Amino acid sequence: MWSYFQRIIQCFLWLYFKNGSCVFGVDEVKSVSLMEGDFVTLLTDITELQKDHLILWMFGPKETRIAEIHKKNIDMYNSNEIFGDRLNLDSQTGSLTITNITITHSGLYKLTIISNNGTSYKRFNVTVYAPLPIPVIIRNSSQCSSSSSNCSLLCSVLNMRDVSLSWYKGNSLLSSISVSDLNIRLSLPLEVEYHDNNTYSCVLNNTITNQTQHLNITQLCQPCPGEIKCDESHSFTVSQRT
CATH class of the missing domain: 2.60.40.10 (Immunoglobulins)
Structure with missing residues (x-):
């Protein structure tokens, strides 16, 4: 006025x-x-x-x-x-x-x-x-279970304002979360099967640009500690928890 x-x-x-x-x-x-x-x-x-x-x-x-x-x-x-x-x-x-x-x-x-x-x-x-960082994908160890056939993952970024974080399967959007505040951790979960052959990516974007991190299932989704698995000689081994 x-x-x-x-x-x-x-x-x-x-x-x-x-x-x-x-x-x-x-x-x-x-x-x-x-x-x-x-x-x-x-x-x-x-x-x-x-x-x-x-x-x-x-x-x-x-x-x-x-x-x-x-x-x-x-x-x-x-x-x-x-x-x-x-x-x-x-x-x-x-x-x-x-x-x-x-x-x-x-x-x-x-x-x-x-x-x-x-x-x-x-x-x-x-x-x-601000310039966007590349999002980080980690294994969610708290959700690791020897009885589960799924691998639980988290895609995260820190201290970003007015951004969206999304999971894609190929070109299809699976889930998304947005934030307008600063100084918080933005995380988005995803569950995949151990031997899933689909292509997954986590994308951080604002209105003018984006950053993409591709998921390497083979690298991140190893069997949980303590899970019984069969080697090539058909003998059984048990991975001990540390």
């Missing part, structure tokens, strides 16, 4: 000092997703700035002013504290580029464009994702 009144005040000031016009429209919001280390350019959609243009960029819930062009003069605000040297403002178009972006730069970027033709607004909801 306060930001709305700020816009009204800005508009009346513009009317009073510049004899301009004032337009109150619905803000346009564009969602942008990218990985850490990438760059993004937030476009004003202006071909060339005129002398009467005032371009104002703000960031975050407190609407911190980070960059401005007024009468073609560029001013950067708080850039060292929040963005370091990552910000670049195009003097011809007013578009804002953020290089080597990190998760801390996720948030809402607000653009105000004021000219003699009126005032317009654009919003960019930027989401930055």
Whole structure:
């Protein structure tokens, strides 16, 4: 509500000092997703700035002013504290580029464009994702039973936000789990038979990328300790628990 009144005040000031016009429209919001280390350019959609243009960029819930062009003069605000040297403002178009972006730069970027033709607004909801690790598949030893013909497995990742973890049999989805919080362990179980010849994979993904770990049943699904098995000479052996 306060930001709305700020816009009204800005508009009346513009009317009073510049004899301009004032337009109150619905803000346009564009969602942008990218990985850490990438760059993004937030476009004003202006071909060339005129002398009467005032371009104002703000960031975050407190609407911190980070960059401005007024009468073609560029001013950067708080850039060292929040963005370091990552910000670049195009003097011809007013578009804002953020290089080597990190998760801390996720948030809402607000653009105000004021000219003699009126005032317009654009919003960019930027989401930055950390690189995804390859998920880890382990044998669930707590579910190991000498009487069972199945192998119990767990696929896990740590400390990931806004991701999904899934088991696939070939190209078919078997199960999936999602998480939005950080600092938790995400695990998904799977049971297969010891001599299953199907192809299984565990996939970690977010909205823009994924990482896959393929299951090696022969390597992970050895008989449980204590299970009686028959060797090639047809003699019986017993694996002792340790």
